[in-house]
Amino acid sequence: MNKQLLKAYYDSFSTRASLCLSPGMCCCNTPIRAHSIQNSKVFDLLSVNDHLVGLKMKTERSHVPIINFESIGRNIASTFEGLCSEHDQQLFHLIDDFEFDINNEEQLFLLAYRSVLKGLHASMSKSIRIQEGYLKKCEVGLIDKNVVSNEGLYSVQCIANSCETFEYKSKLDEALVNQNYKYLTHRVFEINTDFPTIACSQLFSNDSSAYKDSCSRIIMNIFPVNNQITYAIFSSTEDEKKLTDDYLHKCINSESSLREYEISKMIIRNSENFFINPLYFKTWSELKTNKILEYFAETLYSDKDKDDVDYFLF
Ligand SMILES: [Zn+2]
Incomplete structure (x- = not known):
């Protein structure tokens, strides 16, 4: 080269x-x-020894990029140089x-x-x-x-x-x-947990094949407020509410663990800005970790709905 x-x-x-x-x-x-996910409250609940687990891109000896889960310090996790x-x-x-x-x-x-x-x-x-x-x-x-x-x-x-x-x-x-806060509309889902597992902040386009002609933007925020409750919030403009509801239909029309499973898939398919509790990550098998990484890589450039019980993140 x-x-x-x-x-x-x-x-x-x-x-x-x-x-x-x-x-x-x-x-x-x-x-x-600046943090896109709250450092004080959310990372207090998720971090262990001031660290979380997140996605990181590295380059192999042959200069091929690879993506893996790695330990990330809470002061760096989710940050962007976009605000004074x-x-x-x-x-x-x-x-x-x-x-x-x-x-x-x-x-x-x-x-x-x-x-x-x-x-x-x-x-x-x-x-x-x-x-x-x-x-x-x-x-x-x-x-x-x-x-x-x-x-x-x-x-x-x-x-x-x-x-x-x-x-x-x-x-x-x-x-x-x-x-004019009503400019955005929100779908809020409450998730009950034994302990907090994940947080995410992401803007994405719903460009799945079913909506090719009319792509809209969805804002996804997932964060624990205490050990037992995590919120998953999907926001969109009032104009794009219908398209967003269509995209979220599996989530809206399911309950408890099935809904949490659909939210998990939405995170893997649409976000690189999510962080996992290291104690929870420790419970993952190598197979589960690899399946999640593969699904993440597969959907980097085009969305794909796929099922596997290992995609569950709560
Ligand atoms: Zn400023």
Whole structure:
């Protein structure tokens, strides 16, 4: 492999957008590592010796990327460099410093809004990384930038996706500034647990084959509030409520462990930003771990509904 290209590949791991994404996006303060999942309350319940288990990408000797579960420090888990410390505190004071109440519209809105900020930051970082990789390949002569190529098209697609996420986020900014919390609608499911197992914060598109013509965005937040109760909250704009309910129909129309199973699959299929209680992870067999990793990898680029009892995460 070309050495210059290889260096660019490894450098790309540290390439990310770095700016404060607070409403209006005109803040010039340096962004901190903001948590997309509450560090204080949620990670207090989930962590062991200040660590959780999460997905991590590594590169093999042959430079092939592999994904695995690894121990991650709670101060790093779920973070993104997309908010300055002032805006992080100011915007999320109500969810970080007060008990969660499922009837509080503002808290529900803020939870979803934070996932959208993380999602926008991830899509911006990805489009920068892909475009830089494409330009590097042009520079070393592997791609002719004057000719249409798969790499060039993919880069354009990533930038377009990032722009769409930006538009989506801008509408949420407007709703937040106007305190129009009803702009988002929520499906809240209560899960009873023996002990907390998992937390997740994710914005995703429901691009499963059944909804190809009309893809909508869903915001998923899963977090324990104590040892016995974990909430799974799916939020969407009022306009996309019908599509979201269609996507969630198995969840809505099932109960207890069957519903928890459907929520588990939704996490594996749609999120890379989820963190597991290390004590719970210890109970997993190697087979279960591998099945979950395979399902995660299989659904990275296209959604797929598949069944296996080992996908259960609660
Ligand atoms: Zn700021």
